[in-house]
Amino acid sequence: MTQTLLLLPGDGIGPEVTAVARRVAGRLISQGLDLSITEARFGGVAIDADGVPLTDETLAAAKAADAVRMGAVGGPQWAGQPYDKRPEAGLLALRSGMNVYANLRPAICFAALADASTLKRIHVEGLDILFVRELTGGVYFGEPRGIETLANGEKRGVNTHVYTTSEIERVARTAFELARGRKGEVVSAEKSNVMEAGLLWRQVVEALRDAEYPDITLTHMLADNMAMQLVKNPKQFDVILTDNLFGDMLSDEAAMLTGSLGMLPSAAIGAAGMPGLYEPIHGSAPDIAGRGVANPCASILSLAMALRHSLGEPELAARVEAAVEAALNAGARTADLGGNLTTAQMGDAILAQLT
Amino acid sequence: MTQTLLLLPGDGIGPEVTAVARRVAGRLISQGLDLSITEARFGGVAIDADGVPLTDETLAAAKAADAVRMGAVGGPQWAGQPYDKRPEAGLLALRSGMNVYANLRPAICFAALADASTLKRIHVEGLDILFVRELTGGVYFGEPRGIETLANGEKRGVNTHVYTTSEIERVARTAFELARGRKGEVVSAEKSNVMEAGLLWRQVVEALRDAEYPDITLTHMLADNMAMQLVKNPKQFDVILTDNLFGDMLSDEAAMLTGSLGMLPSAAIGAAGMPGLYEPIHGSAPDIAGRGVANPCASILSLAMALRHSLGEPELAARVEAAVEAALNAGARTADLGGNLTTAQMGDAILAQLT
Numbered sequence: 001m002t003q004t005l006l007l008l009p010g011d012g013i014g015p016e017v018t019a020v021a022r023r024v025a026g027r028l029i030s031q032g033l034d035l036s037i038t039e040a041r042f043g044g045v046a047i048d049a050d051g052v053p054l055t056d057e058t059l060a061a062a063k064a065a066d067a068v069r070m071g072a073v074g075g076p077q078w079a080g081q082p083y084d085k086r087p088e089a090g091l092l093a094l095r096s097g098m099n100v101y102a103n104l105r106p107a108i109c110f111a112a113l114a115d116a117s118t119l120k121r122i123h124v125e126g127l128d129i130l131f132v133r134e135l136t137g138g139v140y141f142g143e144p145r146g147i148e149t150l151a152n153g154e155k156r157g158v159n160t161h162v163y164t165t166s167e168i169e170r171v172a173r174t175a176f177e178l179a180r181g182r183k184g185e186v187v188s189a190e191k192s193n194v195m196e197a198g199l200l201w202r203q204v205v206e207a208l209r210d211a212e213y214p215d216i217t218l219t220h221m222l223a224d225n226m227a228m229q230l231v232k233n234p235k236q237f238d239v240i241l242t243d244n245l246f247g248d249m250l251s252d253e254a255a256m257l258t259g260s261l262g263m264l265p266s267a268a269i270g271a272a273g274m275p276g277l278y279e280p281i282h283g284s285a286p287d288i289a290g291r292g293v294a295n296p297c298a299s300i301l302s303l304a305m306a307l308r309h310s311l312g313e314p315e316l317a318a319r320v321e322a323a324v325e326a327a328l329n330a331g332a333r334t335a336d337l338g339g340n341l342t343t344a345q346m347g348d349a350i351l352a353q354l355t
Numbered sequence: 356m357t358q359t360l361l362l363l364p365g366d367g368i369g370p371e372v373t374a375v376a377r378r379v380a381g382r383l384i385s386q387g388l389d390l391s392i393t394e395a396r397f398g399g400v401a402i403d404a405d406g407v408p409l410t411d412e413t414l415a416a417a418k419a420a421d422a423v424r425m426g427a428v429g430g431p432q433w434a435g436q437p438y439d440k441r442p443e444a445g446l447l448a449l450r451s452g453m454n455v456y457a458n459l460r461p462a463i464c465f466a467a468l469a470d471a472s473t474l475k476r477i478h479v480e481g482l483d484i485l486f487v488r489e490l491t492g493g494v495y496f497g498e499p500r501g502i503e504t505l506a507n508g509e510k511r512g513v514n515t516h517v518y519t520t521s522e523i524e525r526v527a528r529t530a531f532e533l534a535r536g537r538k539g540e541v542v543s544a545e546k547s548n549v550m551e552a553g554l555l556w557r558q559v560v561e562a563l564r565d566a567e568y569p570d571i572t573l574t575h576m577l578a579d580n581m582a583m584q585l586v587k588n589p590k591q592f593d594v595i596l597t598d599n600l601f602g603d604m605l606s607d608e609a610a611m612l613t614g615s616l617g618m619l620p621s622a623a624i625g626a627a628g629m630p631g632l633y634e635p636i637h638g639s640a641p642d643i644a645g646r647g648v649a650n651p652c653a654s655i656l657s658l659a660m661a662l663r664h665s666l667g668e669p670e671l672a673a674r675v676e677a678a679v680e681a682a683l684n685a686g687a688r689t690a691d692l693g694g695n696l697t698t699a700q701m702g703d704a705i706l707a708q709l710t
């Protein structure tokens with residue numbers, strides 16, 4: 001049966017890097033993959049055209065697809081919009097609407113790029129961390145929230161950080177399952193020393209490990225200490241489990257450690273059989289948008305993650321990943337990697353390896 | 356009039372490094388400084404002796420002192436305590452009770468130690484960031500908070516992230532004032548793209564700059580991006596302004612970048628004329644506690660910050676700082692810096708420079 005991939009190119013460099021991923025998917029289709037590709041507006045461009053970053057039709061299409069590949073959202077032209085009319089609100093609504101509660105973010109140092117890191121080579125060579133970040137809960141979604149005016153004329157801004165047992169369990173399960181295919185080591189981050197919600201996080205993760213994953217080595221680490229340890233000795237980590245907000249910051253820190261920000265994909269998955277959401281880690285990069293110089297690798301590797309986690313094609317995923325690595329090893333470099341290939345030329349270099 | 360310094364040695368290596376700071380203060384007193392030193396139990400040792408981490412008497416003594424020097428709190432033996440009986444609860448109660456809302460955390464790379472960083476020397480040599488972290492609000496203190504059991508048997512953990520206009524203004528003012536004595540550049544971190552409380556933070560900081568500090572260059576940066584930028588190019592920053600939680604993580608990340616964790620002091624200050632709270636950035640380090648090998652530099656430099664910010668002795672502060680730097684330049688190193696001096700010997704080396 002034909003599977004469907006929905007592309008949401010989005011804003012900034014999103015459309016440019018998505019176009020290259022589409023060419024890669026097209027190549028796989030010409031080689032026999034049974035996949036139908038559609039596209040929809042999302043983010044700032046949807047605000048401009050439809051008045052909202054995510055229309056009901058686009059959300060319905062995303063839920064009906066087998067996998068969704070998002071490019072990037074946001075840009076200075078939409079920063080002045082009211083809160084719920086911003087591109088970011090569309091992304092949160094998409095994640096929540098698709099119920100993709102587990103965000104997988106690899107922080108991998110590509111051998112050919114180890115010198116691109118600001119860290120000394122010895123600390124990043126071979127680095128391979130998998131973040132599992134909770135994506136549809138916590139302070140991003142908790143109620144009550146908002147800005148109110150107090151009797152004395154002051155304003156008061158509130159957000160609520162909240163997690164329930166089942167929200168923690170399901171994402172922890174994803175982390176433990178993935179760790180079984182790796183080194184079997186999970187480090188869970190929270191601030192259980194100052195936040196009750198962090199204490200619950202810790203207790204639930206620990207109880208699940210004891211009950212169902214006794215083979216997994218589980219360590220608890222305070223989030224501030226983890227921010228340090230990622231700089232001190234990033235290679236100590238295998239799988240890192242975090243809530244939504246800590247995962248946002250810690251996975252970005254780790255991504256930058258690798259020196260390969262333009263290379264890193266991510267996946268957001270939910271219950272088995274439900275469509276996953278795939279996106280590069282990098283943002284919409286308004287400063288270089290429209291110039292055709294963005295690195296398309298993260299976009300292509302996000303397609304590979306979709307092939308693996310949503311489309312049941314792990315061998316094709318591995319082939320795409322190998323093609324990207326081969327192109328890098330052959331010296332192909334966009335500007336962010338110190339080279340001068342355009343987005344399209346980098347795509348050519350990768351397609352040339354995808355035989 | 357005689358000023359008073361209250362020492363709270365605390366737990367783990369706290370007493371060891373505090374003893375050296377006390378020797379340094381004693382030297383300054385013998386050279387003419389009019390200071391009276393007292394000590395009190397605090398943290399885990401107070402739990403063991405008094406049943407609570409911070410007694411009413413100790414809090415009263417802290418509020419009556421001119422400056423408070425805390426060593427470090429916490430350790431595995433108190434991790435099982437109920438939430439409000441842990442050493443950390445005492446630290447939060449002390450900060451809140453003293454109303455020290457602005458936490459100053461320098462991230463400085465000492466020239467003699469640039470190679471101790473995991474980052475390449477070029478990225479950290481000359482690094483000099485001053486974090487101004489809000490310390491008595493945000494998700495650390497917001498209500499409602501706690502863990503409740505739901506009707507379906509699940510648990511639900513909640514913390515509330517909340518800031519008012521005046522809480523934001525007073526700490527932003529501290530950042531702007533301190534920036535005037537530096538490069539005049541403040542970067543403020545929040546997640547205004549997903550949190551209303553972050554949006555209020557941004558608006559209030561911006562309005563205060565426009566109204567009272569037009570000479571300051573203010574940049575807003577999302578906290579996840581800052582976690583990246585600190586790794587990519589830490590030298591771009593002068594003063595960084597953050598809320599309580601973001602500051603906890605980002606300042607720890609920055610501290611580790613310098614390779615000088617055992618060297619970094621911090622200050623927590625409030626309204627003019629109120630006592631300040633001074634502590635090393637490092638924790639209680641239970642793994643090396645009691646062996647007399649901890650690095651006392653951060654403890655001594657915290658005393659220097661007390662001399663500058665609370666005791667009206669900026670010249671003495673500069674003399675203490677110069678003595679630490681001179682000892683380093685002369686090759687004095689504790690184990691964390693790759694040497695083999697004991698805590699006391701490192702203290703001797705610094706005192707030898709304090710002539």
Ligand SMILES: CC(C)[C@H](C(=O)O)[C@@H](O)C(=O)O
Pocket residue numbers: 088091092248548549579
């Ligand atoms: C764009 C923004 C809403 C988003 C987030 O904070 O989750 C981004 O930073 C990410 O990590 O995917």
Ligand SMILES: CC(C)[C@H](C(=O)O)[C@@H](O)C(=O)O
Pocket residue numbers: 193194224443446447603
């Ligand atoms: C010990 C802990 C409560 C504290 C905090 O989170 O504020 C510490 O990490 C710090 O930064 O001083």
